Amino acid sequence: MRLIFLGAPGSGKGTQAKILQDARGLAQLSTGDLLRAAVKEGSELGREASTFMNAGVLVPDKVMIALILKRMAQLDGGGGYILDGFPRTQAQAQALEEALDELGQPIDAVIELKIDQAKVLERLLGRRICPNGHGEWHVVFNPPTREGRCDFCGEPLVHRDDDHEEQILTRLDEFHQLTEPLSKYYAERGILRQVDASTGMEEIAKAIEAIVTDGAA
Ligand code: AMP
16 A cells, blocks of 8 residues: 655654554655655765755755655565655655656555644654654653653654754744645545544544555455
């Protein structure tokens, strides 16, 4: 099954993609994670992307399209995937559609995680991530077992540079202007499904699971 998770920063795309990855064996393809890994490596891509990321604005389409198509080409075909954080613009959505049409492997469903701005701020200000990509926690709503440490590798958790108020507001602005219109784009193609993402982690996972089960039936 091929899925896209669409939603504002802090809507829980990454958390839910990880849950579904474990439950269904789908590969989570997170462009944010790919970029953060490139920044950590100090590669040319990382250097180019970090200025945009730190400011809370989108990395140029050309860079992102090349990055995700390269990553998708490395998949071994069978298992399906969840695109988490891609596409984020109309140009990205069109490039993806063209590439998948050529392969005869269209997206099965776009799951939009709907959430309001106040909730996003609350979630992102308290979010802490594992620097090795093992997931994310929240200082109040979902604290790690050992304070400030990843439950899986024990590394100190990180407060992302772009999870501070000024950058969050910029990211939300980018989302409303550039990404939110994709909801209509996919609704017109008949593949948009919406989920209330303001509830708890387990409830949201259940709603997503129901959509995926429905789609697989
Ligand atoms: P995320 O972890 O998905 O919130 O992404 C963190 C940052 O990476 C974003 O604020 C953007 O600067 C950049 N980024 C991730 N995915 C994309 C994308 N599809 N298009 C442009 N920029 C992206």
